[in-house]
Amino acid sequence: MRVTSEKFPLVTSLRLSEALDRRNMTQRQxxxxxxxxxxxxxxxxxxxxxxxxxxxxxxxxYLGVSTDWLLGREPTETNK
Structure with missing residues (x-):
């Protein structure tokens, strides 16, 4: 199943980058x-x-966040 939306890649990319930065983690890791x-x-x-x-x-x-947060559906990062 694919997730599509006009703003989806941008929001998800920004959220993913934010989560990695907060954990001092690289994309490679x-x-x-x-x-x-x-x-x-x-x-x-x-x-x-x-x-x-x-x-x-x-x-x-892996990052300890919700999929809703990654998709931009929750305003703040929350642990599951």
Missing amino acids: LCRGIGMYEQTLSNKIHGRRPFTVSDLSQIAD
């Missing part, structure tokens, strides 16, 4: 933690490929 190639994540962040529900779930679980 995230990729290793969730088993995703770095180029794949880069393509998704830049809107060249869509995030799947599975991608979002894995990222949210």
Whole structure:
């Protein structure tokens, strides 16, 4: 299942960057933690490929945030 929206890639990319910064974590570390190639994540962040529900779930679980927050549906970062 793919998640699509005009603003989705930008909001999700910004939220993902924010979560990584708060944890002093790199995209490389995230990729290793969730088993995703770095180029794949880069393509998704830049809107060249869509995030799947599975991608979002894995990222949210690994970072300890909600998928709603990653999607911009919650105003503040919350732990699940």
